[in-house]
Amino acid sequence: MEEYSYPIDVEWTTDEIIDVVAFFEAVEKAHDExxxxxxxxxxxxxxxxxxxxxxxxxxxxxxxxxxxxxxxYAAVKLLKDADEDDVIRI
Structure with missing residues (x-):
């Protein structure tokens, strides 16, 4: 995975930033593998x-x-129709 600059709001807590970054890492994973x-x-x-x-x-x-x-958005859109065992790839 590449290193990207993630959109961060300065008002978010450390835990909130971790949750947002973890989501974007999952989006990266959907694109990669x-x-x-x-x-x-x-x-x-x-x-x-x-x-x-x-x-x-x-x-x-x-x-x-x-x-x-x-x-x-494409990852989230695919998620709406997916079963939990499905693999989402973009």
């Missing part, structure tokens, strides 16, 4: 506890895409 739906779902739920609003989520996803070229 695939990630189980269960793992991505767990990380996305924690991400949503930090970034609950749709508008803020879009902004954070857009910032990550501009830094990495990776599409977070």
């Amino acid at each position: 695939g990630v189980t739906a269960a793992e991505l779902d767990e990380k996305y739920r924690k991400f949503k506890s930090v970034v609950p609003g749709k508008a803020e989520e879009k902004t954070v996803f857009k910032e990550f895409k501009s830094n990495s070229g990776l599409e977070s």
Whole structure:
């Protein structure tokens, strides 16, 4: 995996930053080798506890895409129709 600059809000706690970065690492994994739906779902739920609003989520996803070229929305979209044992690849 490459090292990317992750979108971070200075008001987030250390634990919240860890949860957001873990979600984006799972998105990277989905692009690189695939990630189980269960793992991505767990990380996305924690991400949503930090970034609950749709508008803020879009902004954070857009910032990550501009830094990495990776599409977070595509991973989340595939997750919606996946069983937990499915492997999500983008």
